Amino acid sequence: MGLLEVKDVNKRFGGLQALGNVNLSVAENSCHAIIGPNGAGKSTLLNCLVGKLIPDTGSVMFDGQSVLGRTPFEINQMGISRVFQTPEIFGDLTVMENMLIPCFARRDGSFALHGIRSVMSEGELRDQAEAMLDDVNMLDKRNMHSASMSRGDKRRLEMAMCLVQNPKLLLLDEPTAGMARADTNNTIDLLKEIKEKRNITIAIIEHDMHVVFSLAERITVLAQGTPLVEDTPENIKGHPKVKEAYLGEAA
Amino acid sequence: MFGLDKKDASLLLIVAALVAFAPFLLNPFPEGSAMAQFNAGYPDLMQRFVIFGIFAIGFNILFGLTGYLSFGHAAFLGVGSYAAVWMFKLLSMNVLPAIILAVITSGIFALVIGYVSLRRSGIYFSILTLAFAQMSFALAYSVLTPITGGETGLQLALDDPRILGSATTAEGNIPVPGLFGLEMRDSAELMFGNWVFTFNVGYYFAAIVMLLSFYLAIRIFRSPFGMMLRAVKSNQQRLNYTGLNPRPYTLAAFVISGMYAGLAGGLMASMDPLAGAERMFWTASGEVVLMTILGGVGTLIGPVLGAGMIKYMENIISKINSDILHSWFAFLPDGLEDLIVTMIYPFIGKGWHLTLGIVFMLVVIFLPGGLVEGGQRVAKLFGRKKADETKSAKTEPAE
Amino acid sequence: MDAIILQILNGLDKGSAYALIALGLTLIFGTLGVVNFAHGALFMIGAFCAVTLSKLLKLSHTVIDETRTDFLGNPLKVEVPYVYDIFGQSTGDAIIDWAVPLSILFAIPIMILVGVIMERGLIKHFYKRPHADQILVTFGLAIVLQEIIKYYYGANPIPTPAPQAFVGSFDFGALVGFEPGQIIYPYWRLVYFTFAAVIIGAVFAFLQFTTFGMVVRAGMADRETVGLLGINIDKRFTIMFGLAAAVAGLAGVMYTPINSPNYHMGMDFLVLSFVVVVVGGMGSLPGAVLAGFLLGILESFASMREVIDIIPGINQVIIYLVAIVILLTRPRGLMGRKGVMED
Numbered sequence: 006m007g008l009l010e011v012k013d014v015n016k017r018f019g020g021l022q023a024l025g026n027v028n029l030s031v032a033e034n035s036c037h038a039i040i041g042p043n044g045a046g047k048s049t050l051l052n053c054l055v056g057k058l059i060p061d062t063g064s065v066m067f068d069g070q071s072v073l074g075r076t077p078f079e080i081n082q083m084g085i086s087r088v089f090q091t092p093e094i095f096g097d098l099t100v101m102e103n104m105l106i107p108c109f110a111r112r113d114g115s116f117a118l119h120g121i122r123s124v125m126s127e128g129e130l131r132d133q134a135e136a137m138l139d140d141v142n143m144l145d146k147r148n149m150h151s152a153s154m155s156r157g158d159k160r161r162l163e164m165a166m167c168l169v170q171n172p173k174l175l176l177l178d179e180p181t182a183g184m185a186r187a188d189t190n191n192t193i194d195l196l197k198e199i200k201e202k203r204n205i206t207i208a209i210i211e212h213d214m215h216v217v218f219s220l221a222e223r224i225t226v227l228a229q230g231t232p233l234v235e236d237t238p239e240n241i242k243g244h245p246k247v248k249e250a251y252l253g254e255a256a
Numbered sequence: 257m258f259g260l261d262k263k264d265a266s267l268l269l270i271v272a273a274l275v276a277f278a279p280f281l282l283n284p285f286p287e288g289s290a291m292a293q294f295n296a297g298y299p300d301l302m303q304r305f306v307i308f309g310i311f312a313i314g315f316n317i318l319f320g321l322t323g324y325l326s327f328g329h330a331a332f333l334g335v336g337s338y339a340a341v342w343m344f345k346l347l348s349m350n351v352l353p354a355i356i357l358a359v360i361t362s363g364i365f366a367l368v369i370g371y372v373s374l375r376r377s378g379i380y381f382s383i384l385t386l387a388f389a390q391m392s393f394a395l396a397y398s399v400l401t402p403i404t405g406g407e408t409g410l411q412l413a414l415d416d417p418r419i420l421g422s423a424t425t426a427e428g429n430i431p432v433p434g435l436f437g438l439e440m441r442d443s444a445e446l447m448f449g450n451w452v453f454t455f456n457v458g459y460y461f462a463a464i465v466m467l468l469s470f471y472l473a474i475r476i477f478r479s480p481f482g483m484m485l486r487a488v489k490s491n492q493q494r495l496n497y498t499g500l501n502p503r504p505y506t507l508a509a510f511v512i513s514g515m516y517a518g519l520a521g522g523l524m525a526s527m528d529p530l531a532g533a534e535r536m537f538w539t540a541s542g543e544v545v546l547m548t549i550l551g552g553v554g555t556l557i558g559p560v561l562g563a564g565m566i567k568y569m570e571n572i573i574s575k576i577n578s579d580i581l582h583s584w585f586a587f588l589p590d591g592l593e594d595l596i597v598t599m600i601y602p603f604i605g606k607g608w609h610l611t612l613g614i615v616f617m618l619v620v621i622f623l624p625g626g627l628v629e630g631g632q633r634v635a636k637l638f639g640r641k642k643a644d645e646t647k648s649a650k651t652e653p654a655e
Numbered sequence: 656m657d658a659i660i661l662q663i664l665n666g667l668d669k670g671s672a673y674a675l676i677a678l679g680l681t682l683i684f685g686t687l688g689v690v691n692f693a694h695g696a697l698f699m700i701g702a703f704c705a706v707t708l709s710k711l712l713k714l715s716h717t718v719i720d721e722t723r724t725d726f727l728g729n730p731l732k733v734e735v736p737y738v739y740d741i742f743g744q745s746t747g748d749a750i751i752d753w754a755v756p757l758s759i760l761f762a763i764p765i766m767i768l769v770g771v772i773m774e775r776g777l778i779k780h781f782y783k784r785p786h787a788d789q790i791l792v793t794f795g796l797a798i799v800l801q802e803i804i805k806y807y808y809g810a811n812p813i814p815t816p817a818p819q820a821f822v823g824s825f826d827f828g829a830l831v832g833f834e835p836g837q838i839i840y841p842y843w844r845l846v847y848f849t850f851a852a853v854i855i856g857a858v859f860a861f862l863q864f865t866t867f868g869m870v871v872r873a874g875m876a877d878r879e880t881v882g883l884l885g886i887n888i889d890k891r892f893t894i895m896f897g898l899a900a901a902v903a904g905l906a907g908v909m910y911t912p913i914n915s916p917n918y919h920m921g922m923d924f925l926v927l928s929f930v931v932v933v934v935g936g937m938g939s940l941p942g943a944v945l946a947g948f949l950l951g952i953l954e955s956f957a958s959m960r961e962v963i964d965i966i967p968g969i970n971q972v973i974i975y976l977v978a979i980v981i982l983l984t985r986p987r988g989l990m991g992r993k994g995v996m997e998d
Contacts, residue, residue: 055497081499093497097490098483106487109480110499118508120481123259127480166498325787376982379690379786383933384982386926387975394975399968538926542794549791602806610806613798620792621780 006069008033008174008206009054014063016049016230023049024060025230031174031223036200036207038217041227042250047210050227051178054208055087056080068173078115084173090182092159094166096152100143103151103162104134107170137169141195157188161195168199177209181216193219218242226250264474267557271470275463278302279453286450293575296568299443299456300527304567306459306466307523312547312559313466313473314516318509319545320554321482323489324374327382327541328389331369332362332514334396334536336521338403341410341531348421349431351440351461355522362518363511370510374503377492389541396533409532433526435461440527458527465523469516474556476512485509517544546616552628561627566612574608657828657837662955664827668844668913670951671851672698675906676928677935677943678858679899685875685938686895689778690786692793695925696800697900700769701907702916703804704762706813709754712738753818758908763901770900774893797922805918812915817843821912843912850909854902855944861898862940871895875938930978936991946989950974 007030016024024046031037041047052058054065056077065072072080081087086107095103108130109117138144141161146154151162160180167175180196181189193216200207211217217224217238224241226233228250234241241247258265274281283297296302315329336358343354373384396404404410412430425431433440440458476482487495488502495502525531534540543566551562581597581604588596603611623630680694715736723731738747750757777796781789816822821842828838862868873880874888907916914920931950935942956962957973969976981988 076501077496078499078501081497087497089497093491093494095487095490095494097486102483102486105480106483106495106500107498109484115499115501116504118481120479120508120512121259121475122480123261123475123478124480124483125261125478170499323787325790372979372983376986379790379937380933380982380986382790383929384979387930387978390926391972391975394971395968398971539922545791545794602803607802607806609798610802613795613802617792617795617799620788620795621777624788 007031008068009208010064010066011050011054012064012066014050014053014060014065016046016053016058016060023230024053027063027227027230027232029225029232029235031206031208033206034204035222036196036209036220037223037225038209038211038221039225039227040211040214040217041233044229045227045250046230047227048178049230051087051176051210054080054176055085081110081170081172082115085176086167086170086172086174087176088160088163088167088178088180090178092156092163094151094159094163098151099147100138100149100151100154100162101131101134101147103166104138104147104169105130107166108134111170133169137165140168140199141165157184160192164195164199168203168205171203172205174206174208177207177211179211179213180209181211181213189213189216192216196220258471260474260478264478264556268467268471268474271557271560272467275306275467278305278463279455279459283451283453287452288450293580294572296572297454299441299454299459301567301571302456302459303462303523303527304571305564306462307520307527308544308547308563308567309560310462310466310469310523311517311520311544312551312563313469314513314520315544316513316548316553316555316559317473317476317485317516318513319548320559321477321485321489322506322509324377324506324510325382325545326373326385326510326513327538327545328369328385328387328392329513329517329544330538330540331389331392331536332366332517333521333524333540334392334531334533335365336362336518337525337531337535338396338410338521339518340522340525341412341529342403344412344433344525344529345416345418347419349418349433350421351433351435351522351526354433354526355465355519358518358522358525359515360518362521363515365518366511366514367507370507370514374506374510386538386541389536390538393533393536393538396536404531404533406533409530411530433529462523462527465519469519470556470560477556481505481508546612548626550616550619550626552626555626555628558626558628565627569608569612569615573604573611574606576604578605657833658959660828660833661838661840662959663952664838664840664844665958666952666955667848667948668951669954670948671848672906672910672924672947673928673931673951674944674947675851675854676903676924677931677947678855678940679903680928680932681935681938681940681943682858682899682902683896684932685940686871686892687774687778687782689781690789690793691778692790692925693773693797693800694793694899694903695921695923695928696797697766697769697903697921698907698910698924699801699804699916699918699921701762701766701904702815702911702920703808703907704765704904705755705758705908705911706808706815706916708758708761709751709815712736712751712754712757755815755817755908755911759905762904762908766901766904767897769904770897771893773900774896778896779893797925801918801921808918810918812917814915815911817846817912821846847909847913851906854905858898858902859940867891867894927974930974932988934978934981934988936988939988939990942988942990950977953977 009029009031011027011029014024014027015022027046027050029039039047039050049058053060054072056072056075056079059073067080067083067085070083072083075083095106102124105124105127112130113119135144135147138147141164143158143161143165146158151159154162164180181192184192196207197220199205207220209217209220221238223235224238225235226241226247233246233250234244236244258268260268279297279302281297282302283295285291285295311333315326319325339361340354340358343357347353369385369388373381373388376384397406414424414430422431435457438457440461441456443454443456446453446455484495484500484505487500488505492502521531521535547562547566548559549562550565551560552558578597578601581600582593585593585596601607619626625632676694676698679697680691683689683691683694713736715734717732718735720731720733725731736747736751738750741747742750773796777792781792824839824841826835826838827840829835862872870888871891874892927950931946932943934950935944935946953973954970958970962969
């Protein structure tokens with residue numbers, strides 16, 4: 006039984022079958038990549054996992070509980086954190102404040118009315134946030150206005166915001182999209198380091214095969230809404246069906 | 257100090273000092289001088305400064321922090337006023353129970369309206385709040401006349417039951433609101449040469465309430481709750497995916513700002529015990545939006561400045577007439593004098609709304625940060641070092 | 656039955672005004688993405704175009720009539736409008752009498768001009784600013800416009816009658832076979848409704864059958880793509896703004912005989928028109944028209960004595976109540992499109 010179990014999930018948008026009988030199992034402490042050509046249903050699947058979409062049929066179990074019908078914040082409280090394709094951060098807030106919000110979410114749950122106590126007096130949470138910022142080499146930027154940072158920094162910040170929650174499962178949606186090679190490699194190293202250090206499970210959607218093969222332990226290939234194969238990277242590399250699905254898009 | 261950091265504490269102290277010495281500061285011109293009409297140090301106006309300050313501070317907690325633009329906040333002010341007057345009619349002329357009931361009633365009212373309106377955001381939220389406020393106004397004006405007094409408004413009468421207190425004074429008049437014997441309308445005057453300074457009980461009472469509200473607002477701005485509200489404004493999607501539910505946060509902000517409005521309404525009724533439906537009309541809601549924007553939305557001091565500014569303009573500019581203009585420009589040749597007077601005339605007296613509209617547009621276009629941003633820009637012009645100091649004193653509250 | 660028909664008819668004229676204003680509002684919102692709080696002011700300016708024209712036509716000079724004397728025996732001084740000098744007395748009288756319909760010709764160029772100036776001078780700079788800023792700046796503009804009108808025309812309503820031919824009522828019920836005397840309907844309201852229907856039809860035909868309209872509709876659906884096609888949509892949108900202003904202005908011109916115009920009429924209608932737009936669905940033209948008539952008719956039904964007796968005050972709040980219910984059950988309004996103004 007994996008940490009995340011997706012069973013027979015179907016999702017239609019009007020006449021389009023976006024997901025057809027998707028089955029997926031992500032084992033604890035593994036890094037599982039979901040790849041596939043454009044329009045294969047990767048993002049739809051991801052949205053079904055985090056509560057943005059509700060599948061028409063099928064079940065999604067996380068850590069022994071169903072996530073279906075729960076809102077995104079409830080699912081996050083269960084232990085799933087999501088990094089977006091384009092960094093989603095609190096642009097009007099400073100880096101430190103960005104980090105503190107997930108800290109509060111983890112300590113106090115989805116709502117707590119601390120209207121009088123100062124943010125400054127939350128020493129323990131500030132320490133946690135600073136330690137995490139240190140891990141991603143952003144401690145020196147903690148007082149910066151986060152909207153003014155580079156895209157790469159924003160993504161690192163978003164990653165740090167997800168990690169500081171100590172999620173059981175980290176969902177990454179094309180974390181290196183639009184990055185230069187050097188940045189991509191940095192991100193790969195960062196993710197590897199995180200995984201070793203924190204023992205978290207990672208599910209990653211990615212176009213860049215270099216990233217996929219550097220990180221993933223299992224790979225699921227999705228095409229036209231249906232899983233084609235699921236196997237180890239070595240076996241996926243030469244798989245005829247995969248080549249067929251990509252047809253020219255292959256890495 | 258008071259659990260605030262140094263900058264906030266000094267801001268609070270500055271505001272406290274300004275408020276305490278307002279009767280002097282607002283009356284800089286001696287009686288009988290040509291400039292005396294610019295004096296604003298009379299009780300009625302000073303009371304309005306602080307009461308609308310409270311209203312705007314509360315509005316800013318919602319709009320400034322969460323970005324939800326309510327176009328119906330006057331409804332809560334109106335409800336607060338009605339509640340307070342009823343308390344005067346039924347219980348006693350003491351202002352404390354009246355104000356407490358005003359805050360509670362408007363809080364409940366805000367909870368209901370907020371619960372429904374906050375299911376939508378953006379312009380839909382604005383329209384929903386506007387619809388609710390207009391509905392309240394229409395009902396208060398017509399069907400709810402037994403509770404609201406309809407067109408004439410809710411007033412005290414000689415036959416009010418008033419459980420704790422007398423229905424009439426010894427002279428057979430309607431008693432006036434007070435605080436344990438201190439009547440709100442009592443004033444002391446200090447003559448100083450040609451200067452007359454008025455110290456009014458009602459004003460100082462309202463001012464103390466305002467300072468407490470201001471202090472509470474600072475605490476809210478600096479709290480985790482305030483940070484969450486700014487996060488709501490910044491990126492609701494991220495907030496959701498960070499395990500936080502935006503709805504109760506925005507609802508709490510809505511209710512708190514509704515209670516501030518109710519507090520202002522209760523104080524208004526305490527200064528002058530009557531309440532009318534026109535306090536709920538949507539132009540009144542528009543006014544508090546103007547105050548907040550003009551002063552500087554999302555800053556601590558901005559709404560207070562904006563409220564003061566607009567109420568000052570309303571009272572002073574609308575009092576200027578063409579005779580006064582002519583006397584000012586009398587030193588010019590006749591033709592030129594007439595020309596200038598004719599040019600300025602549309603903007604004064606009854607035309608003060610025109611001035612307000614233009615100033616407001618200019619602020620939105622060129623100075624989205626309001627007077628606070630204007631202050632910062634001016635400060636920047638005066639040397640680097642000085643600018644840095646002012647900036648830190650003034651931008652910090654925005655955070 | 657006749658009571659129902661009467662209420663529907665009564666709702667039509669107000670509904671027409673709502674529909675015309677809402678049409679312009681949603682056109683501007685759909686094409687330019689701007690929430691225009693000054694749209695009510697355009698309605699009001701239109702109404703004051705009619706006031707201005709009827710004042711201009713009545714401008715007169717003093718002539719001494721040698722044939723008549725006043726009570727002191729002096730030659731009588733008569734005020735003769737200039738139009739008499741140009742067209743002669745009978746045509747002149749007719750022109751003065753028809754001042755309101757004639758104002759249509761007068762108002763169209765003025766309203767388009769006002770609209771274009773507004774768009775180029777102010778709104779243009781707010782395309783990229785948040786909706787809250789757009790609301791605020793147009794709200795400020797609305798205050799300024801209405802204060803200017805107040806300065807020149809005063810605060811009191813100015814009666815501006817319809818042409819004599821349309822004053823009075825007719826028995827609509829008898830015409831369609833009901834008992835006479837049951838459904839009495841003023842002529843001008845029928846004119847107003849017909850006029851509104853024509854304008855609405857013209858706007859739809861324009862958008863449906865011209866290339867210009869096609870581009871605008873495409874722009875409403877997907878602005879960026881149309882921009883990428885190398886079509887200058889900005890210019891078209893300016894024209895669109897002028898058109899929306901003209902529609903609102905004409906609605907105002909023709910409304911003057913129904914309600915004497917005053918400086919705050921725009922704001923009164925604006926609040927309700929916004930509710931109409933939201934009920935119809937932001938950015939949906941048919942939705943705006945449908946909701947306009949629907950709410951106008953509902954309002955008139957709610958004003959029936961029988962209804963008020965059951966639910967007191969319902970006539971005051973019905974529109975808001977409907978808006979709240981619709982917004983909560985159908986977030987996009989009756990005919991709103993997906994993805995418009997959804998945060």
